[in-house]
Amino acid sequence: MSKFRLHLCAGLAVLALTGQAAAATPPKAAPAAAAQVPPLFAATLAKSRAFVDPQLRKTIDVPVPADAGGGYTHERHKDNYRLIYEAGMLYRQTGDKAYADLVKRVLLDYAKLYPSLPPHPKRANQKPGRLFWQVLNDSVWLVNSIQGYEAVKDAIPATDRATIEAGVFRPMAAFLSTGSASTFDSIHNHGTWALAAVGMTGYAIGDQGLVKQALYGLDGSGKSGFYRQLDELFSPDGYYAEGPYYQRYALSPFLLFAQSIQRHEPSRKILDYRDGVLRKAVYANLQQSYAGLLFPINDAIRDKGIDTPELVHGVAVTYAVTHDPALLSIAVQQNAVVLSPEGLEVAAAIARGEAKPFPFASMKLRDGAKGDKGALVILRSGPKAKDQALVFKATSQGMGHGHFDKLSWQFYDAGREVLTDYGAARFLNVEAKAGGRYLPENDSWAQQTVSHNTLVVDEKSQFGADADIGEAHWPTILAFDVKDGIQMTAATIEDAWPGVRYRRAMALINRPETGRPIVLDLVRAEGGGKHRFDLPLHYAGQIVDSGLKFQGGTSELKPLGKAYGYQHLWDRGRAPVKGAGRVAWFNEGRFYDYVFASTDVDQAVLTELGANDPDYNLRNERAVILRGDERDGFVLAGVLEAHGSYSAAEEYARDTIAAVKAVERVSENGADLVTIRLSSGKTLTIGVSWDPDPAKRHRVMTPGGAYAWTGFSGLAVREQ
Amino acid sequence: MSKFRLHLCAGLAVLALTGQAAAATPPKAAPAAAAQVPPLFAATLAKSRAFVDPQLRKTIDVPVPADAGGGYTHERHKDNYRLIYEAGMLYRQTGDKAYADLVKRVLLDYAKLYPSLPPHPKRANQKPGRLFWQVLNDSVWLVNSIQGYEAVKDAIPATDRATIEAGVFRPMAAFLSTGSASTFDSIHNHGTWALAAVGMTGYAIGDQGLVKQALYGLDGSGKSGFYRQLDELFSPDGYYAEGPYYQRYALSPFLLFAQSIQRHEPSRKILDYRDGVLRKAVYANLQQSYAGLLFPINDAIRDKGIDTPELVHGVAVTYAVTHDPALLSIAVQQNAVVLSPEGLEVAAAIARGEAKPFPFASMKLRDGAKGDKGALVILRSGPKAKDQALVFKATSQGMGHGHFDKLSWQFYDAGREVLTDYGAARFLNVEAKAGGRYLPENDSWAQQTVSHNTLVVDEKSQFGADADIGEAHWPTILAFDVKDGIQMTAATIEDAWPGVRYRRAMALINRPETGRPIVLDLVRAEGGGKHRFDLPLHYAGQIVDSGLKFQGGTSELKPLGKAYGYQHLWDRGRAPVKGAGRVAWFNEGRFYDYVFASTDVDQAVLTELGANDPDYNLRNERAVILRGDERDGFVLAGVLEAHGSYSAAEEYARDTIAAVKAVERVSENGADLVTIRLSSGKTLTIGVSWDPDPAKRHRVMTPGGAYAWTGFSGLAVREQ
Secondary structure, eight states: OOGGGGOOOOSSSOOOOOOOSSSSOOOOOOOGGGGOHHHHHEEEHHHHHHHHHHGTSSOOOOOOOOTTSHHHHHHHHHHEEEHHHHHHHHHHHHHHHHHHHHHHHHHHHHHHHGGGGGGGGOOOOSSOOOOSHHHHHHHHHEEEEEEEEHHHHSSHHHHHHHHHHIIIIIIHHHTTGGGGHHHTTTSHHHHHHHHHHHHHHHHTTTHHHHHHHHHHHHSSSSSHHHHHHHSSSSSSSSSOOOOOOHHHHHHHHHHHHHHHHHHOGGGOGGGGGGHHHHHHHHHHHHHSEEETTOOOOOOOOOTOOOTSSSHHHHHHHHHHOOOOHHHHHHHHHOOOOOHHHHHHHHHHHHHOOOOOOOOOEEEEEEEEEOOOHHHHHHHHEESSSOOOOEEEEEEOOOOOOOSOTTEEEEEEETTTEEEOOOOSSTTTTTTTTTSSSBOOOOIIISOOOOSSSSOOEBBBOOGOHHHHHHHOOOOEEEEEEEEEEEEEEEEEEEEETTTOEEEEEEEEOOOOTTTEEEEEEEEEEEEEEEEEEEEEEEEEEEEOOOSOBBBBOOSSSSOSSSSGGGGEEEEEEEEOOSSSEEEEETTTTEEEEEEEEEETTTTTEEEEEOTOOOOSSSOOEEEEEEEEEEEEEEEEEEEEEEOEEEETTTTTSSOOSEEEEEEEEETTTTTTEEEEEESSSOOOEEOOOOOOTTTTTEEEEETTTTEEEEEEEEEEEEEE | GGOOOOOOSSOOOOOOOOOSSSSOOOOOOOOOOGGGHHHHHHHHHHHHHHHHHHGTTTTOOOOOOOTTTTSSSHHHHHHHHHHHHHHHHHHHOOOHHHHHHOOOHHHHHHHHHHHGGOOTTTTOOOOOSOOOOOOOOHHHHHHHOOOOOOHGGGSSSSHHHHIIOOOOOOOHHHHHHHGGGGTSSSHHHHHHHHHHHHHHHHHHHTTTHHHHHHHHTTHHHHHSSSSHHHHHHHOSOOTTOHHHHHHHHHHHHHHHHHHHHHHHHHHGGGGGGGHHHHHHHHHHHHHHHTTTTTOOOOOOOOOOOOTTTHHHHHHHHHHHOOOOHHHHHHHHTTTTTSSSHHHHHHHHHTTTTTTOOOOOOOOOOOTTTOOOOEEEEEEESSSTSSSOEEEEOOOOOOOOOOSSTTTEEEEEEEEEEOOOOOSSSSSSSSSTGGGGBOOOOOOOOTTTTTGGGSEEEBOOOGGOOHHHHTTTOOOOEEEEEEEEEEEEEEEEEEEEETTTEEEEEEEEETTTTTOOOEEEEEEEEEEEEEEEEEEEEEEOSSEEOOOOOOBBSSOOOOOOSSSSTGGGGEEEEEEEEEEEEEEEEEETEEEEEEEOTTTOOOOOEEEEEEETTTTSEEEOOEEEEEEEEEEEEEEEEEEEEEEEEEETTHHHHHOOOOSSEEEEEETTTTEEEEEEETTOOEEEEEEEOOOTTTEEEHHHHEHHHTEEEESSSSEEEEEO
């Protein structure tokens, strides 16, 4: 499935946003008096100068391309585009001609070198570039360099300009467009980089033909090109099918080209195109984070946060249009701005104290170009960064970087992960771990269903772990609404396993009965014969006694299974379950209780990750799996409660007793009624009809009387 | 060995420091205008008011003692002493008589209850109290309550004062002194609490007899009492044998009583006694921390930090005497001050911007009352909080809370733990984990030698894990000096295993050859016949390939051994070693390489904690053990290098290649010469003679020539 993967160029793509004024030449800021420079901008300026200034008097090597990623010529050409870009920005900011001279000097060397270059000698499976082993890196080179050139070109003599444009920019734009037609016209992130490079070059050197190719594709029909990519690559809500980790990378060329269009052809109102989809994508990316880190869904590096350079640019471009003060608080967290007029504007507004907290919100981010391929649902207990967040993943597969994790969830509380997603099995840039590439365990563990907080049927991953089949199926969202203090969402997926219908409803409940928010989890699977059902909870923390009697896993450990990720789980002990149970753990001052009722669970299995891991690539994380065997179906109602506070400094533990005592569930005509019994003696009764019709009345009979509600779900009221 | 344990009262002992003016009545601060109150003090005041004010008009229950720790009457009497103390402090600060009335009201109820009380009905192994199940808690009650009373007594009518003193304070002081003679006269932390309570009561109610008992013991001879405790319980450097975790608790009664003495009898200059040992103890406690957390040596709760209330008081009392601005930066980190004139002074100085960074330093903290029982050595690469720190534990056993960890080390870098100490196996205050008490795994794992970064002989703990034997032996410090950019320390311990002499030298080297600090580790053990030697490194992070070929531990796990902690280690795989090797791991953006040379190592064993842990009490931490079998001795030279920086946000990894390429060692006449070969081609040659004589010249012959140095150790120079 690696052919679907978006290949990151090995290293940092330095990005720039140019001014959005109508002038065809970027506005040159007057050299600001030091005292007036807002602190965040001053810090960015100083950092950039520390990189560029020592090189002002040096000879900059422009070597004949020879090496693949990581090698000397590769890294040198990367450093060079960063230098061209940053020197250009510094010239614009300071007016110091030395920066313009540096850009000119380096580009004249490229003009000498480039025309003679053959396809890169280290080309491999990827489409080859000329400066780099894959053409993607050539696109990134041009996106950066053209910005540096555009910023200084007024300060370069006309003959040198002609030499540079004829020697580098025109042939490179030709190579990336007509010379790499299949990439350029593809509806894919690599295509975005190529057309951004070509389009930005067109504006910078005054070639409207290049601009038109970039906007409408090589044949000018609009079947490819930038508009088409804006139509296809984001959902109407700004969701990107590969998830937030790749979204922030994919956003870069979109934002950069959009800024260029806005500056040269403001009448296109590109940032308003498709109901402002680009701005939505920036907000959607920020919303898909907790405590500064992106939700680690799909192939994600877990420590990637909203401080990534791409989102620093995202904030700058979006703020320039919306002046939304909430974006300023994101910039404060990022502790960085872009070296551009927009970055200056952000820094100045922060210095004026205009930042407002970013309002994290519950939302449904529809997936698919038309918004019809499921959704990522985020439920939050409040707008603050440390309020609880529940992430319900009912999206499409997300191509080769997607995981087989439909209807899985993650949960965050008090600034920490509670129920986790493993993310990608990869140590990015760590040479000693498979050269920093994806590890074999990414396929064998991280992408498999059992590595997620979702149901597993017969110890097999969804769609048999076949990404092509996965790509052809997606969940249907059944509910997303708020009523009576209950934020409810639900989805269904068919045929993730042959003949099995799998539905899940999840709610974040914040009502006076409990005194704190709790999570309702209602799982239903049926069809396709007798099955083994496994429902894992990947928890962070240390298990505490909650009545389950675990046996085994003390004097010997064996893998829990043979394939689909089970081969990586050590069986740390099993406890019999009869109808109901409670799993509890403790983590950094908070207690977590998952109380469940299910006649389809026989046992709880504790696992630890690390079996069949000869290179010690896996983290030793723990899970509990609720397992039922030989069942026609699987129905479970669970409640997760976060409670307690614990201070090591002051040696106290408070609220260590859970509010939720038990969960019960009865069904009638396919509707479920869940009763949550509280320690206080109160109860909370919630009906889930699974029927999206908002007007339909539902009724379930219990030994204690009949309960009724209206719509998909609701607080159920006892009939008199 | 539990009889040696210092028993914490279950919960927070609220402490107070009273003014140090000479007046017998504490100074009453003029109610400060709100605008003048420094922010940190205002926050403390607000927090205290939030606790006390709602109780001003309530009836405060003073129940007949019935319950053990955690039960209602236990918690109520704890709340009551906190209330008496805090109301007293609020009265002194605000002059609001309502606070004095509350104190009077509650104490009159105690005066009614106390005289009739028998020994506590829930008394167990501990010496029983009357209000609480153990007498220690009664002492803590009195230490707190007497401070509240002293602060308000001028506002209480004389008849009520007489009733209170006759009903509570006099009989309670009698019970804690003559009535609990063995505790009162013991040279032990429980004794300190008792005599502080009695002495402070003496001052407050004007009974010099009580004061004298507290200062010089019941018989007045000085063989016990406060002065004797100051002589015996701290080393001359302010080290406390149980380690920093219990030190900060033990400090409380010392500091409180000292403040009381200073106020009533300033001529005693108690804070200067024994060369200012109490102030030294506060500094020593602060120095035994990294990134805000105390070094987790011995039975320590790992998340206990310098923000503990005891050290908030420690800062206040010490600052009042020294006005050391570095203490202010500690208070800023603590984010709290004491509700006292001293706390106000600290907060005001902070508000005036007087705080200076606390200078963390390399130091040798001698152990033992005379400073002759080994030492805890701290080597730091610089004074900043995130500079590297190496902790070398060559102290005495530390009584029942001590671990069998002589000559072990811990290492910190970039704000994080690199080589770890497990601390105590205990979840303090977590009811579901053995009621918050020490877990069985504290004995079976945490205290054992193999759970530390020190040598294990024949899979047995030092002193056969017998604390009484351990208490009778301690290491001898062989070196602690700085020369040529090499901070060197070394120690020896005899008979930790019968007939075995175990020596270790450790150095933090910061020289231009390496470009970054590195650690030298030189281990020598010999005697007592043929042995199995195990040298564990408990590392934090993920192992990366460094040339060792590990086999096994993938499809089945078995415990590594049967006893002394080995029964808790899963054998995760073994690699053969021939003469030298490298172990490398990665953690949060940094790389760590331990390169070693030893002809006494046959194999490297990877382990993971968690075997024979039926209640899932252990954290799943990892170690590598360097093992040699059937050896007459064990000699190893190792170098630990921390290198690399990694940014997930900006996607770069730098300095990922270690500077140290190899380590070599040759010996002559008992002296060791270690050559560190660097990737740059340079070498660094260090001689360790093991001979403390600073003037003696040493010489070791190598194939490349003879090298010489002077003293215990030094940069060795090749002879011409």
